[in-house]
Amino acid sequence: MHFRELRWKFIKRFFWRFSRSLQWKLVSIFISITLALMIIMWLFLIDSIESTYFQSFKTSIESGLNKWEYKNNPSAGKEQVTEDLVNRNSAILIFYAGEDRTYAIVDSDNLEPEDIVFYDSRYKDNNRRSAYLEDLLKSKNFVTALSGETGDKEILMHTGDGTAFYDYAWTNGNYILYFRYYRQDLGNTIDNLNIDLLKSSIIAIILSLLIGYLLSKTITIPIIKVMHKAQKVAGGDFDQLVDVKSDDEIGKLTKTFNFMAKELKQKIIGISSEKSKIETILKYMADGVIAFNMSGEVIHSNPASLRMLGIKDASFTFYEFAKSYSLDISIEGLLEAESSTTRETNIRTMNKIIKIYFALFTDEENKAEGIIIVLQDITEQQRLEEMRKEFVANVSHELRTPLTSIKSYAETLLDGEYKNGEIAEKFLGVINSEADRMTRLVKDLLQLSSLDNQKVHWNMKNIKLIEIVKNCVNKMSIDAKNKEQSLEFFVEEDPGELYADRDRIEQVVINIISNAIKYTPAKGIITVSVGVNENMAFIKVADTGIGISQEDLKRVFERFYRVDKARSREMGGTGLGLAIAKEIVEAHGGTISISSELGAGTVVVVNLKMLYEVRHE
The missing domain is CATH 3.30.450 (Beta-Lactamase)
Known part of the structure; x- marks a missing residue:
């Protein structure tokens, strides 16, 4: 039973392949034509033979009738006349x-x-x-x-x-x-003819089978080669070409295939190049991109989008994404809007502010194929915007305070108090002090603006760091002495010369020492040291002052930021000193850092490139 099933399966498979094969279809056509010709020839021969026999029969009769003898004898009976006719023409009728x-x-x-x-x-x-x-x-x-x-x-x-x-x-x-x-004799002749024709037909079919098979091979072999090459091209091997061996239709097909393969290779190379460019752009662009199909499934996402959302992979749907961030948006809603309309909204995630743009993408027929969303991390932008607003508010406040004082004191003097010499002198002193404060503020603002716009003229030359820091300590020693503070200077290791702007470095050092003196109480100790650390020259200013909290420590380099605003103003600070110092140090390729604990003092370290390192960059 098993053998019969296998045999039947083999027969069915053979005939299935036979019916689908172009080669065997051509052979079948060739055999069918041969059979049709044999049948036509058989019908023609049968008809021709029968017509020939009949014409021969007819001709022989007509030939005999030309010799027919008939003699009319009215006295004789019909039967006698008939018998006489037979006798007279027996030589003819015998045939x-x-x-x-x-x-x-x-x-x-x-x-x-x-x-x-x-x-x-x-x-x-x-x-x-x-x-x-x-x-x-x-x-x-x-x-x-x-x-x-x-x-x-x-x-x-x-x-x-x-x-x-x-x-x-x-x-x-x-x-x-x-x-x-x-027709018996003719039938025998036709039967013999049928047997001969059947034998001839069998031989003709066998010959047509062989000839048809050989002829079909000349057609199907090039087509099979083209088919195999096409399969390899479909698999991605575009270097497949077929030899052109004729100028007929098969040759033209081969030439067309070769042309198609070359063109397809160029097109695929172009598409792959464009795809690679797009993938590279998407991979390294700062904005996140996620594309969804019309079913809401993710079809593409770049690394930036995953980083912004804090996920490892985009295994979510559009509806899940909208729901997780409480977004009132849907695919249907985007479809109802105009295709050129872009929706946008903001979300907060992982202490970030992300702006999201929603838009449809369409095919050549302007039919919607999916939704693309673009994510922009605007956290820093928002922070800068807040800083800008705060900066404008601080500048306005810092200018308004001395202006208010100047105006109020001036109005008091104008009201007649200028006649009182003691009061007039005091008020004028306050006006002068507030004017100086405004001058310092405007000067610092102009300097910051120049640093931001890179319009500062740097007077770069070789300088000795120890000499500059020592001069700054000497200048500030009087202020320290007035507060009964100890201002000390040490050299841990001579860094030699630096390539820098002397005045700007002095400004940084004086600002740091001045802050240490301001925020260190009487009897406090301020230590200034110079040395070398990992091929960098450093200036360290340590004090035993009031210190800075960890919360405030993160913002000390922000403009107009003060740890103790009231006390800072009383001491004449503008809140821009450390911001300016940071800009100057970084412009020299250095760094500035602050470490502090509330009530335990503060340490400020400035690192600058030594002359040897500068020359060998």
């Missing part, structure tokens, strides 16, 4: 009396069965007269002869027992000569 040929002489004047004068070459009695007459009347040629014309049409007739025959009827007005040619 039509036999197994396959018969003749009959019929009196055309009387066709009644009981009175008919009838002579049949096969039957000598009149017992079958009625049946034969009925058979004769079925013959179209005999009926034609009754009308006085010769019945010579090639019509195949059959007797009552099914025997096939052709007939011929001739009349002279008194009698009808009726001839029959039975």
Whole structure:
């Protein structure tokens, strides 16, 4: 049973492949044409043979009738006349009396069965007269002869027992000569011909099978080669070319395939290049990009989008994304809006502010294919905007405070207090102090603006750091002495010369020492040291002052930021000193850092590149 199933499966598979194969289809067509030609030839030969036999039969009769003798004897009876006709023309009629040929002489004047004068070459009695007459009347040629014309049409007739025959009827007005040619001999000839044609057909089919197979190979082999090459091209190997061996349709197909493969290779290279560019842009762009199809599934996301959202992969749908951030937006809503409309909103995640843009992308027919969202981290932008607003507010406040004092004191003097010398002197001193404060503020603002816009003229030259720091300590020693503070200077290691702007470095050092003196109480200690750390020259200023909290420590370099605003103003600070110092140090390629604890003092460290390092950059 198992073997039968395998055999049946093999047969079905063979015929299935046979029916789908172009080569075998061509062979089938070739065999079908051969069979059709053989059938046409067979029909033509059969018809030709039968026509030839009939024409021969007809010609022989007409030739015999040319020699026919007829003598009218009115005194003789019909039967005697008929017998006389047979005797006179026996030499002619003998050729039509036999197994396959018969003749009959019929009196055309009387066709009644009981009175008919009838002579049949096969039957000598009149017992079958009625049946034969009925058979004769079925013959179209005999009926034609009754009308006085010769019945010579090639019509195949059959007797009552099914025997096939052709007939011929001739009349002279008194009698009808009726001839029959039975088809047995012709049938034997045709049967022999059929056998020969069948043998020839089998040979022709075998030959057509072989020839068709060989001829079809000349067509299918190049096509199969093209097909195999096309499969490799479909798999991504675009270097496949087919040899052109002819100028016919197959050759043109091969040339077209080669052209297509080359063009496809160029197109794919171009598309791959563009895809690579887009992927590289998406991979390294700062903005996040996530694309969804119309079902809401993610089809692409770049690394920036995952970083912004704090996730490892985009395994969510559009609806889940909108729900997780409480966004009142849907695919349907975007579709209802115009295709060019872009929706935007802000979300907060992981201490970040993310601006999201929603837009549809369409195909060439302007049919929506999906949704793309662009994520922008605007945290720093928002922070800078807040800083700008705070900066403007601080500048306004810092200018308004001294202006208010100057105006109020000036108005008091104008009201008559200028006559009181003691009060006038005091008020003018306050006005002068506030004017100086405004001058310092404006000066610091202008300097910061120049640093921001890189419009500062740097007077760069070789300088000795120890000498500069020592001079700054000497300048500030009077202020420290006035507060009963100890200001000390140490050299841990000589850094040698630096390539820097002397005045700007002095400004930084004086600002840091000044802050240490301001925020260190009486009897406090301020230590200034110079040394080398990891090929960088450093200036360290440490004090035993009030210190800075960790919360304030993060913002000490911000403009106008003060740890103790009231005390800072009383001491004449503008809140811009450390911001300016940081800009100057960084412009020299250095760094500045502050470490402090509330109530435990503060340490400020400035690192600058030494001259040797500068020259070997």
